[in-house]
Amino acid sequence: LFHLITGYGIARTLKRTHYLPFKKGVRDHVIKYLQQFSLIFPRLEQTYVLAEDGINQTQVSFAGSCCAYDNPLRLSNNTDTYLLLNFIYGQNPRYFEDYLPDIREILQFSVEMRRNGSEVVNVLKRTHSNLMCIHIRRTDFIKRKISTDLSETVNAANNIAKQMNISQFMIFGDDQQFMRNMSFAIVRDGKWADNIMMDSSFFFNNSDLDESFGHLLLDSDAEDNDGEIDDSQADALVLCPKNDFDSDSSSMSTISSDDASEGWTSDAEADNIEDWIELFGSPRAR
Numbered sequence: 419l420f421h422l423i424t425g426y427g428i429a430r431t432l433k434r435t436h437y438l439p440f441k442k443g444v445r446d447h448v449i450k451y452l453q454q455f456s457l458i459f460p461r462l463e464q465t466y467v468l469a470e471d472g473i474n475q476t477q478v479s480f481a482g483s484c485c486a487y488d489n490p491l492r493l494s495n496n497t498d499t500y501l502l503l504n505f506i507y508g509q510n511p512r513y514f515e516d517y518l519p520d521i522r523e524i525l526q527f528s529v530e531m532r533r534n535g536s537e538v539v540n541v542l543k544r545t546h547s548n549l550m551c552i553h554i555r556r557t558d559f560i561k562r563k564i565s566t567d568l569s570e571t572v573n574a575a576n577n578i579a580k581q582m583n584i585s586q587f588m589i590f591g592d593d594q595q596f597m598r599n600m601s602f603a604i605v606r607d608g609k610w611a612d613n614i615m616m617d618s619s620f621f622f623n624n625s626d627l628d629e630s631f632g633h634l635l636l637d638s639d640a641e642d643n644d645g646e647i648d649d650s651q652a653d654a655l656v657l658c659p660k661n662d663f664d665s666d667s668s669s670m671s672t673i674s675s676d677d678a679s680e681g682w683t684s685d686a687e688a689d690n691i692e693d694w695i696e697l698f699g700s701p702r703a704r
Contacts, residue, residue: 427514475500554591576608
């Protein structure tokens, strides 16, 4: 998505059409993603064309690193019909920041996406309108030494939360243990211990919490045969104020604030502790 918007911005600056080059072995993969994008952002496909195989294109070196900015106007005198910019990622907002109002229009969600999203958001707003979403990325970024830094992210989350009077957090990402450690660190460093609880023994169909959270944070694919959530398939961690829940609910296991600094490894460790409850949701929350 970032590539497409960067290409749109560069093409517009040069008064050209953004085209996607034909490359054998990659074409089908690219088209698959474009089809998915068109379902979500139907206006986006109006901003590019797919080039045919065998066109005469001129390759130009451009922006030597992922986040460097290379002014496209230096290519404005190039009269070749097809310019193929050879650069990596192009992840710099300067390529498109002059066109943000139009980009917001281009990236309007489809009617179906807005309808589906509204159902989720409306449920969330009932008790959790004061919520900060935190997204982390590890996996491939670890090797490149640009993965999410725990300390920096925790500090940023707590600083923003204090400034904006936010008391609830939702963490999404690709590393469950890292996310769990982050949740403990946010609460410990932000001194949220009296207001936060977590739930990891969450019953999808038979819980006092189901009315407000069941179809929002959990997915049937994440249930085991008994209707209980399988934590191994979860990838969203939600921290919520304690008073949003019924502390006597049989679906809750608890953990003390003292244990937050060390992490929590099993429900059994939490059976008789009063302060914490861990709530995991499915990556395909609905």
